[in-house]
Amino acid sequence: MNPAGGGRPAALPPAGYRPRRRAEEETPLQVLFIPEDTEEPTQVFDFARLTVSPELQLAFAKGFVQRTRAGGRLRRLSSAEKSYRFFRSFATYLGTLNTPPARPQDLLLVHLDGWRLERQNYTSLWHQVGEMISNLRAVPGLGPELRTALNQRQPEHANRRRERANPSYSRAENQRILSAARHDVRQAAARIRASQALAERWRAGDLAGEPPQQRRRGRLAAFVEEHADVPRTPRGAPQWWVRQLGTVAEHMEAVHLSALEIAAFVILLVAMTGENESTITKAPAGHRRPDGHAGGIASAVVELDKPRRGSRRHMDRPLVDLPKWAGSETDSAGPGPDQREGLSTPFGVFMLLYELAEGPRRLLGSDRLLVWWARSGGGGMGAGLRTGADGNLIRSWSQARRIPADPAPGAGPDAQPAHLDVTLGRLRLTYNELNQEPVAHTETTLVNEYLLRNRGNLAGYQRVVAGALAREVAKARSHAALQVLTADEVAEAAEHPARVAARHGMDAATLRRLLAAELDTVMTGCVDHDNSPHAPAGKPCRASFMLCLSCPCARAAPHHLPLQILVRDELANRRISTTPLRWAERFALPHTQLDDLLDRADPHAVAEARDSITPEHRRLAERFLARELDLP
Template identity: 35%
Template sequence: MRQAGGVREIARWLCLNSQELTAFCLLLTALTAENFGTVAAWPAAHYRPDAGIEGIPGVALVESSKPRRGPEREHMVPPVEDVPEELAALLVDANPEPRLFRSPLRVYQLLLELTEVARRHGGHDLALAGFRATGASREGRWTRGADAKNIARWSAQHGFPTKEPTAEGIEPVEARRLRQTGIERKRRPVAHTRSTMNDHYLARSKAVVAQSRTVVADALRAQVATARERRSVPVLPASLVARAATDLDGAAREADLGPQVLQRLITGQQDTVLTGCVDHLNNPTTQPGEPCAESFLACLGCENARALPHQLPLQITALDQLNLLRAHVDPATWKARHAVHQERLEDLVGHYRASEQDKARRDLTEPQKRMINELMSGRMDLR
């Protein structure tokens, strides 16, 4: 042993040093999102519910402690998990050597194997055990755990910045940031409550806030699109109206209406100023059998409404009046009271060509114009 360098030299070959222990602790912190200090105190003793049987999801239960949680809640048993077999199959490549770092459990198992000698000679049961050669002693000394103070030294040895990000955007290696990243990736509580995760860890993340805004915006846009599609008034084209003159039953089937209902719609017997109503006794907002008491503007979003070509002059006139009114109403009032009606009228008028819209403006009669004036002034609403 003396010829080979003594215990100090041989132990360096057989055991992990302080920097390697730091690297293992950083890797487990990144994989599990546990605190660096909690991982540094993990014991080698653990319980395997899977009994190490192949085909069963691998997991090791490790007893740990987080004193900041208080004496009644500091003791924890976090699961150190392997990846599912389905995912493990995707990690297999042409290399016959298995991927040692594919999961927290594999890293933990490798750590226990590499630290067995140091743990036995050091006289403790911590998973992180190593040997440190010191200048004061020819023998060196056995070490236990990992010290966060060594992170800066490990970073400097491996080309990472220790204080500020580099010009290329490389960030310093920090245990706190590794845990933050792990929680953002997992999106599940790790040694804390769900409210702490949401209010403390995720709320301060710029990436999570940006993702949340995107998700919420997409969901709101989808809901608005669905609502508009559901409440859009079907427009019965002129071709269907012309067909009804010779084939009422066929036109009714195409419009998904009863023949008599379609006939009354075409003749204007069921007009409600801007649209026609299929059944005013079956309104979604009233009890069945009771007459509809909604404003005629509400017909633009009612499932009973149908739009026909002879109503186009009224729809265009109402839309023109709304566009004129917008310049004289404050934005908040406009959005609350008139914006939805304008959007729905634009949708109805948009079904017609420009030539048809021009003809409808010319065909507007004085009684129709007075009717729109009364509608827009509110004189046609029930008080």
């Protein structure tokens, strides 16, 4: 609580609360993993089964505990299983050597290379190598040579990963995927709402005059809603009248979402938000409505969880509906079915899923957004309600829908199109490609880990970037050049201030203030801030100082050169950590203007200005580019 007042006490756990641990050692070689998700089962991983020396077994077990400890990166059971699987695979390889290492300090980089060569035919080889490197980094007692090699960047690994990565979908392919998913979701909503309405009519007694079959369907729909099952005989078989109306699967899926329909919802949410698979499939149903259901633009805020982000794992994600004035990109005659159902926005998809899964969510006592009915299940689970989703559902949906890919280059009109392999990873990459904005990661990660390895629309993207750059450069050329006082004019102003001032459209008093740095606006000085083109006449200008580069009220003097150099260099540096299109749209114009300014300046003056840059100049430039100097 804020000691100054104005806050409220933080919520505290109830008395007797003990935090749930995720990993603890039963014995030195048997590690009990307790997933962070309480719905996942615990599991014991036995490192005594590894075919290496007892000393290495213990070292690998300690490394596993380090990776799965509270606050560690591995929080899900599937992640822990994968880590153990690679420890076991590496141990199996070491056991085949003529002289296997016996201690952690005996492990060498050549052992990792040998394990990799045995797995070189795997398509996911470099992902597996990266996982094994992470495992070994956590192992205590390694020799300095191997430890140094593991901590170095693996350029070959990164390059191979980019080479093997699937490209994004084209705009047309992405639209076909979304259209197919929306079709499935729309049909699911119509079916479930009809069943719910029929059940309500039966409960209200409104089906008394209907045929017996219709009354039975209403009774059955109400029973399935309340019990997530059908009426059965004492022996567990569906009652005779239930069998007459259809199969158990048909009755359950009349009221609940099916596996392929929940896959369609996941596809829409990933494709429209750019969030990754686990974040969406583990999303909660709970949300806040900042709009207060008061009309206007509807919105919801959902707290999503991305464990790999560590302390920044929890994030509030706003989902906003389209304003009513925003028309459809494809239908200018009026709102289409996607707009009417809200399926053109992540807000609409989220709220529809929240509605359709509300009943089964209540039956399970779950807070998960994704709840659906499975016809069968692995591990002897059988049919029943499920939460979440996995890649197998997306794969099944892709195989069932057989969405055509774009024709191959040079293909004839009679060529049969291939069918798309729909994956959430490629959908997310497509979102990044189309929106050019990071989602739960930095712009550097967006550029280096997503866009750089995307080969799908490279030529088209390059054309878009080139067009944006050309427009911004043309804009810079069309603006009047910033008026600049040279060093000779500064010297002349000492004797003839009125003459120099008139030459640059100001009076002598304003010139003196400009040269005394009293009118500075970071990279220039402003000689008439009450008559700016960026503000109403007679009102002080509140525009960003970046706009001074093209403002008729701005004047530059020699003492502005250090900051002009610093800002120009930083804008150039941002090409590395910003997407090309975003850089072109945000920074190409001021970068071109500053280039022109420095080209017009005397080269010796520029060199002297660069040498005269002080820490104060750097701090001011950093604050300016961080937008700390913008007026609210």
